[in-house]
Amino acid sequence: MKVTFPHMGYMYVPLKAMFKYLDIDVVVPPPCSKRTLTLGAKNAPEFACLPLKLNIGNFLEVKEQGADTIMMAGGCGPCRFGYYAYVEHEILKDLAVDYHLVVLEPPEKHIGELLTRIRQITGNRPWIKVINAIRYGYLKARATDEIERMSYQIRPRELKAGATDRALKQAIDEIDRADSPGTLPAALNRAREIMQAVPVDKNRPVLKVAVIGEIYTLLEPFANQNIERHLGQMGVEVDRSIMLSEWINDHLFMGLLKNVRSSQRFRKVASPYLNHFVGGHGEETVGSAVWYARQGFDGAIQILPFTCMPEIVAQSILPRVSEDTGMPTMTLIMDEHSGEAGMITRLEAFVDLLHRKHEQKEALTS
Amino acid sequence: MPVRVGIPRALLYYYYFPMWKKFLEQLGGEVVVSGRTTKGILTRGVQRCVDEACLPIKLAFGHVQDMVDKGVDYIFLPRMVSVARREYICPKFLGFPDMVKQNIPGLPPVIDTAVNMRKSSRDINQFIWQVGAVFGKSPLQSWLAYRQARQVHNRYIKLLEQGLLPEEAMQVLAGKEAPQADNNADLTLAVIGHPYNIYDPFISMNIIGRLKKAGARVLTPDNLTEQMVNQGVSRLPKKLFWTLSRRMTGGALEYQRQGKVDGIIHVAAFACGPDSMTGELIERYIRREGKIPFMSINLDEHTGEAGVITRLEAFLDMVRWRRTAG
Ligand code: SF4
Ligand code: SF4
Numbered sequence: 001m002k003v004t005f006p007h008m009g010y011m012y013v014p015l016k017a018m019f020k021y022l023d024i025d026v027v028v029p030p031p032c033s034k035r036t037l038t039l040g041a042k043n044a045p046e047f048a049c050l051p052l053k054l055n056i057g058n059f060l061e062v063k064e065q066g067a068d069t070i071m072m073a074g075g076c077g078p079c080r081f082g083y084y085a086y087v088e089h090e091i092l093k094d095l096a097v098d099y100h101l102v103v104l105e106p107p108e109k110h111i112g113e114l115l116t117r118i119r120q121i122t123g124n125r126p127w128i129k130v131i132n133a134i135r136y137g138y139l140k141a142r143a144t145d146e147i148e149r150m151s152y153q154i155r156p157r158e159l160k161a162g163a164t165d166r167a168l169k170q171a172i173d174e175i176d177r178a179d180s181p182g183t184l185p186a187a188l189n190r191a192r193e194i195m196q197a198v199p200v201d202k203n204r205p206v207l208k209v210a211v212i213g214e215i216y217t218l219l220e221p222f223a224n225q226n227i228e229r230h231l232g233q234m235g236v237e238v239d240r241s242i243m244l245s246e247w248i249n250d251h252l253f254m255g256l257l258k259n260v261r262s263s264q265r266f267r268k269v270a271s272p273y274l275n276h277f278v279g280g281h282g283e284e285t286v287g288s289a290v291w292y293a294r295q296g297f298d299g300a301i302q303i304l305p306f307t308c309m310p311e312i313v314a315q316s317i318l319p320r321v322s323e324d325t326g327m328p329t330m331t332l333i334m335d336e337h338s339g340e341a342g343m344i345t346r347l348e349a350f351v352d353l354l355h356r357k358h359e360q361k362e363a364l365t366s
Numbered sequence: 367m368p369v370r371v372g373i374p375r376a377l378l379y380y381y382y383f384p385m386w387k388k389f390l391e392q393l394g395g396e397v398v399v400s401g402r403t404t405k406g407i408l409t410r411g412v413q414r415c416v417d418e419a420c421l422p423i424k425l426a427f428g429h430v431q432d433m434v435d436k437g438v439d440y441i442f443l444p445r446m447v448s449v450a451r452r453e454y455i456c457p458k459f460l461g462f463p464d465m466v467k468q469n470i471p472g473l474p475p476v477i478d479t480a481v482n483m484r485k486s487s488r489d490i491n492q493f494i495w496q497v498g499a500v501f502g503k504s505p506l507q508s509w510l511a512y513r514q515a516r517q518v519h520n521r522y523i524k525l526l527e528q529g530l531l532p533e534e535a536m537q538v539l540a541g542k543e544a545p546q547a548d549n550n551a552d553l554t555l556a557v558i559g560h561p562y563n564i565y566d567p568f569i570s571m572n573i574i575g576r577l578k579k580a581g582a583r584v585l586t587p588d589n590l591t592e593q594m595v596n597q598g599v600s601r602l603p604k605k606l607f608w609t610l611s612r613r614m615t616g617g618a619l620e621y622q623r624q625g626k627v628d629g630i631i632h633v634a635a636f637a638c639g640p641d642s643m644t645g646e647l648i649e650r651y652i653r654r655e656g657k658i659p660f661m662s663i664n665l666d667e668h669t670g671e672a673g674v675i676t677r678l679e680a681f682l683d684m685v686r687w688r689r690t691a692g
Binding site: 045046047048049074076077078079080082083086087089090091094103273274275276277278279280282306307308309310312313314315316317319320333 | 415416418419420445447452453454455456457458460461462463464465468469480602603604606607608634636637638639640641642643645646647650654
């Protein structure tokens with residue numbers, strides 16, 4: 001058995017760690033690329049959302065490397081994600097690409113349901129080992145999140161263009177290379193040091209922009225055309241509304257871990273704009289705009305894949321939130337036709353607008 | 367003067383109008399329906415709604431706007447979260463009342479009480495009481511009103527299962543004669559799609575009407591009983607959690623299994639999320655077996671009527687040719 005899974009940002013780091021810890025063969029798909037997308041878009045339904053297309057591409061590319069078992073998360077609606085794995089499986093079947101499919105659905109009642117499904121992959125390895133593997137994976141997710149967050153602060157203040165990106169890559173590799181729970185803390189320390197070594201101008205004034213919206217396009221830099229990097233290089237400090245470890249805790253652990261950031265804080269403030277959950281992160285997207293506005297952010301950018309249902313609901317409500325809070329918002333829709341150049345132009349225009357607003361505000365308050 | 371309550375001729379109108387009408391009337395309301403879909407209604411919907419929304423949602427915006435223009439006292443837009451255990455309609459239905467409220471100015475009060483039977487069908491009582499309270503009725507009075515409405519609904523469903531289309535069934539409920547079955551038809555075709563797509567003659571470019579005129583008998587998933595639909599859908603690897611998609615997919619697969627239709631036409635809406643998944647499943651299952659001709663038509667506000675007519679004609683020719691050849 002050679003297990004694989006679709007990409008979503010740095011998720012491969014914790015997943016790889018978990019499988020290795022359990023001595024299960026794992027193959028990580030090549031990073032998402034133009035080729036991945038082309039392969040996926042060619043074989044997926046035209047109006048499927050972007051993540052599904054990239055998933056298909058991942059599976060086709062990693063098949064070339066001998067993977068035979070797909071492990072994926074699932075769901076029970078109402079957004080498409082809950083049926084993703086099954087549609088993908090049918091498509092692969094017709095392409096005569098054989099995979100064994102294991103879907104880890106978010107437990108409806110109890111985390112035990114999830115563990116039972118994990119068993120399909122872990123065989124008769126002792127539970128305690130599986131639990132330790134999950135904990136280890138979660139810690140790796142925490143570590144990559146921390147490093148990513150550091151990059152949000154550093155990038156807009158870097159003295160040498162591109163220094164943050166190089167450091168980020170090294171730091172993540174450092175965490176990825178840690179091969180046991182015991183060596184992870186030291187690796188994380190080294191990663192922090194790498195990030196801290198990037199020379200910065202601490203006094204440079206920066207704008208603060210939140211990146212909000214659909215989880216996959218938020219987490220997967222290929223899908224969002226490296227939006228965080230571009231914003232950072234325009235002198236913008238970003239905050240992303242969903243980090244990997246928070247999502248794991250909210251959705252896979254059912255919020256079991258307390259005292260960590262949770263999307264709960266967004267849901268609380270979505271009303272009166274959106275008074276019901278709408279699947280995916282639609283409610284959180286509306287709430288996050290409210291929340292970031294209250295935190296004094298200069299703007300928010302919603303990212304969503306073309307045809308994403310929960311986010312379209314949110315998109316149609318954001319202008320009202322923006323009007324009421326005075327915080328500008330912008331929506332970027334991603335599909336296989338979106339180009340990076342076009343996005344940069346739109347980002348620049350948005351950042352210009354935020355600068356003007358920022359100056360106005362300064363002039364009024366000084 | 368009775369309270370005038372507007373119901374848009376959109377979304378789940380084709381499933382629930384007879385029931386809702388009876389319910390609201392029993393509560394003392396006067397029911398007003400938006401006009402039949404026209405270019406004007408669609409255009410106004412498109413103007414009010416985000417570009418990326420699917421066609422049916424844009425159209426529903428247009429119908430709500432039409433109700434605003436008609437000057438009703440209330441608009442009836444229940445938040446349709448779930449109409450069956452462990453199922454949903456679609457994320458957009460969950461957010462629809464909010465989308466409307468944030469984007470259509472000058473709305474009268476909206477009755478947007480949630481219908482949510484995801485956990486249990488008894489949860490409908492909440493809905494009944496809350497809507498009744500809007501009209502100043504007690505829970506008991508509301509429940510009695512709903513019970514009568516429910517009877518109308520059951521008769522409506524029976525009529526659909528006997529082979530009538532929604533408009534025809536509504537006519538029968540209104541006391542008119544049932545249309546005669548067309549004995550001249552030499553073909554039977556299944557038209558699979560969301561009710562608000564296939565039954566709206568404007569949006570669907572009257573696909574059903576055209577097929578009938580061309581000598582085909584038309585069946586839709588709504589002519590099947592719930593049991594049959596579920597039998598069809600049981601071939602899927604996992605329960606479909608969207609009610610409408612489950613009905614569509616189950617309908618298509620059941621018609622395929624029964625082998626009583628000569629062809630299947632799938633009607634999808636541009637940018638519809640669930641359709642992109644179930645359309646794919648239906649097509650793959652049907653093509654894999656390769657027994658029944660299959661065609662998929664995508665609707666959006668720019669779909670050319672000429673193209674659709676040509677494709678329908680070609681499909682009919684192919685189906686007839688296959689029959690004589692086979
Ligand atoms: S949240 Fe949006 S993009 Fe993600 S699976 Fe659901 S519909 Fe698709
Ligand atoms: S089911 Fe499809 S057509 Fe209907 S509202 Fe949802 S996305 Fe639109």
